[in-house]
Amino acid sequence: VPIERMRNFCVIAHIDHGKSTLSDRLLELTGTIKPGGSAQVLDKLDVERERGITVKAQTCTMLYNHKREDYLLHLVDTPGHVDFRAEVARSYASCNGALLVVDASQGVQAQTVANFYLAFAQGLSMIPVINKVDLQHAEPQRAVEQLKSTFELEDPVLVSAKTGLNVGGILPAVIERVPPPEGSVDKPLRMLLIDSWYSTYKGVVLLVRIFDGVVKQGDQIMSVSSKLKYFVGELGIQYPTEVATASLRAGQVGYMYFNPGMKNISDAKLGDTFCHVGKEVEPFRGFEEPQPMVFVGAFPTNQDEFQKLEDSINQLTLNDRSITIAKESSHALGLGWRLGFLGTLHCSVFEDRLRQEFGGSELLITAPTVPFKIVWRDIGKNKAGEDGPKETIITNPALYPEEDVVRTKVEEIQEPFVLATITVPAEPAEFLGHVIELCQENRGTQVELTWFSTQVILKYKLPLLQLVDNFFGKLKGITKGYATLDYEDAGYMKSDIVKLELLVNKEPVDAIAQLCHRSSAERLGRMWVQRFKSFVDRQLFEIVVQAAIGKRVLARETVQAFRKDVTAKLYGGDHTRRKKLLEKQKAGKKKLRAIGNVIIDQKAFQGFLSKD
Ligand code: GTP
Numbered sequence: 001v002p003i004e005r006m007r008n009f010c011v012i013a014h015i016d017h018g019k020s021t022l023s024d025r026l027l028e029l030t031g032t033i034k035p036g037g038s039a040q041v042l043d044k045l046d047v048e049r050e051r052g053i054t055v056k057a058q059t060c061t062m063l064y065n066h067k068r069e070d071y072l073l074h075l076v077d078t079p080g081h082v083d084f085r086a087e088v089a090r091s092y093a094s095c096n097g098a099l100l101v102v103d104a105s106q107g108v109q110a111q112t113v114a115n116f117y118l119a120f121a122q123g124l125s126m127i128p129v130i131n132k133v134d135l136q137h138a139e140p141q142r143a144v145e146q147l148k149s150t151f152e153l154e155d156p157v158l159v160s161a162k163t164g165l166n167v168g169g170i171l172p173a174v175i176e177r178v179p180p181p182e183g184s185v186d187k188p189l190r191m192l193l194i195d196s197w198y199s200t201y202k203g204v205v206l207l208v209r210i211f212d213g214v215v216k217q218g219d220q221i222m223s224v225s226s227k228l229k230y231f232v233g234e235l236g237i238q239y240p241t242e243v244a245t246a247s248l249r250a251g252q253v254g255y256m257y258f259n260p261g262m263k264n265i266s267d268a269k270l271g272d273t274f275c276h277v278g279k280e281v282e283p284f285r286g287f288e289e290p291q292p293m294v295f296v297g298a299f300p301t302n303q304d305e306f307q308k309l310e311d312s313i314n315q316l317t318l319n320d321r322s323i324t325i326a327k328e329s330s331h332a333l334g335l336g337w338r339l340g341f342l343g344t345l346h347c348s349v350f351e352d353r354l355r356q357e358f359g360g361s362e363l364l365i366t367a368p369t370v371p372f373k374i375v376w377r378d379i380g381k382n383k384a385g386e387d388g389p390k391e392t393i394i395t396n397p398a399l400y401p402e403e404d405v406v407r408t409k410v411e412e413i414q415e416p417f418v419l420a421t422i423t424v425p426a427e428p429a430e431f432l433g434h435v436i437e438l439c440q441e442n443r444g445t446q447v448e449l450t451w452f453s454t455q456v457i458l459k460y461k462l463p464l465l466q467l468v469d470n471f472f473g474k475l476k477g478i479t480k481g482y483a484t485l486d487y488e489d490a491g492y493m494k495s496d497i498v499k500l501e502l503l504v505n506k507e508p509v510d511a512i513a514q515l516c517h518r519s520s521a522e523r524l525g526r527m528w529v530q531r532f533k534s535f536v537d538r539q540l541f542e543i544v545v546q547a548a549i550g551k552r553v554l555a556r557e558t559v560q561a562f563r564k565d566v567t568a569k570l571y572g573g574d575h576t577r578r579k580k581l582l583e584k585q586k587a588g589k590k591k592l593r594a595i596g597n598v599i600i601d602q603k604a605f606q607g608f609l610s611k612d
Pocket of ligand 1: 133
């Protein structure tokens with residue numbers, strides 16, 4: 001098939017508007033898969049099947065006959081959720097057009113808006129598709145008008161991916177409205193690395209887009225950035241599983257293995273340009289590496305299982321390099337791991353998978369937090385006499401400087417903000433009021449408020465820290481599930497951040513400490529002490545649970561002793577008793593931990609950290 005008869009396009013939509021179902025129909029229609037087979041062929045990860053959401057972009061090649069000519073179509077199913085925006089942006093780089101899918105009963109939603117602008121910025125030709133017209137409460141006409149008034153998009157294709165109604169109208173529209181890829185088979189090879197993942201049997205797999213030239217099995221190619229050379233082992237198209245071909249030509253998207261294989265998946269730099277050895281070409285602009293913005297600590301309840309936890313984490317991060325991993329040691333929880341994620345959904349999806357892999361009851365996961373920036377008053381000198389950094393980013397409350405250091409050496413503390421786009425139905429009117437209230441409670445500032453016939457689109461600047469505290473859940477709750485949310489990074493801004501600590505008989509419990517805004521410290525502190533009290537076992541002596549900022553106590557609860565015994569307090573400090581308990585702990589009762597003179601069962605931490 002010559003390049004004029006190739007079309008590369010992606011499917012973009014708000015979550016649940018039917019992207020994956022529609023992709024399946026298109027694959028059936030072109031005979032790429034058998035009708036009625038397993039649902040959602042393109043959603044390959046288990047987590048995607050379980051949650052029914054697309055996390056990684058998936059691709060498939062199709063052959064389609066239009067007006068008696070064969071066309072080679074390449075379809076990319078992209079994730080709809082904001083956390084995976086980098087994934088979405090990368091997949092656009094291989095496409096010239098996009099199907100913008102909108103649910104006929106819901107109309108334009110936050111991620112429709114966000115994805116539209118991303119695709120628009122990349123110059124993709126857009127074909128609006130209104131899906132789910134079979135639904136009883138579908139209002140396709142309203143969706144048609146919204147697409148026109150919001151994005152100036154006309155001539156939508158009205159379909160039902162579920163029943164197959166009019167799905168046949170989509171591919172002719174793709175061929176007529178999406179331009180073929182540019183490029184020439186006669187020019188030197190210029191190939192872009194779009195994605196890579198790890199296959200248990202064959203090692204590192206690369207997903208590439210050929211812009212110019214032809215690449216064949218056995219060719220020696222080179223990474224323009226690292227200058228490392230490789231031989232092409234096997235290559236081909238995803239149809240929908242790997243089908244080897246003799247070559248990949250300008251315009252095509254396909255998979256590739258090197259022989260010998262790439263050793264580390266980290267050598268496969270997404271956005272890297274490849275060429276034939278000796279025929280160097282201009283590199284592509286590359287992709288921005290997404291930065292992790294949500295962090296949690298993960299600890300085994302039984303310290304003997306530290307290695308097992310490490311194995312589970314390694315297993316699960318094999319195909320997701322956006323997760324950062326570092327060892328962490330906590331006085332209260334022992335040895336564990338600090339994990340960084342792109343966003344809250346990314347984090348919660350991983351948490352679910354890790355609990356499954358590792359055993360739910362055996363794992364402690366701390367409350368999510370975000371990075372904070374500390375701007376120092378003077379640039380310090382390190383031991384070698386060089387200037388130290390002016391700013392430090394900390395992703396763990398344990399690294400927050402002591403109070404007096406903050407007072408004397410820190411110029412300001414900054415926290416990350418996002419620009420959130422929220423859509424709310426205009427009726428009932430109280431929804432809008434609730435949403436504005438929620439945003440204000442969460443320290444938001446309104447940037448924009450736009451009315452469409454049936455929808456209101458709000459833009460708010462919000463601290464990311466507020467977003468990780470189940471903002472999405474609350475938003476859904478106050479709007480009966482109708483509001484939608486999308487956000488983008490808005491940089492760091494100065495903020496009044498404090499470190500809130502939980503003290504047990506005056507000893508801080510490090511794993512629970514959190515950096516929070518001064519205005520929410522008291523409420524959070526009260527909640528902490530009550531919650532901790534409810535989970536901790538009574539002991540022979542009184543336990544005082546406090547929440548404090550530095551030396552200032554904000555809340556306090558007391559766990560009464562077993563019996564009112566004048567000697568009880570003495571037992572608490574009793575050296576031999578404590579020693580005995582610690583020995584017992586060593587001897588196998590590894591689930592007990594000592595905070596000062598108080599022995600706490602890991603179950604208490606588990607209860608405290610659990611989400612209910
Ligand atoms: P993400 O991958 O999470 O972004 O979702 P998606 O956009 O791929 O949506 P998906 O295809 O998983 O569909 C979401 C739900 O809508 C599923 O329960 C589908 O069965 C249903 N659905 C999809 N298309 C139609 C349709 O045309 N009519 C009806 N009634 N339901 C549909």
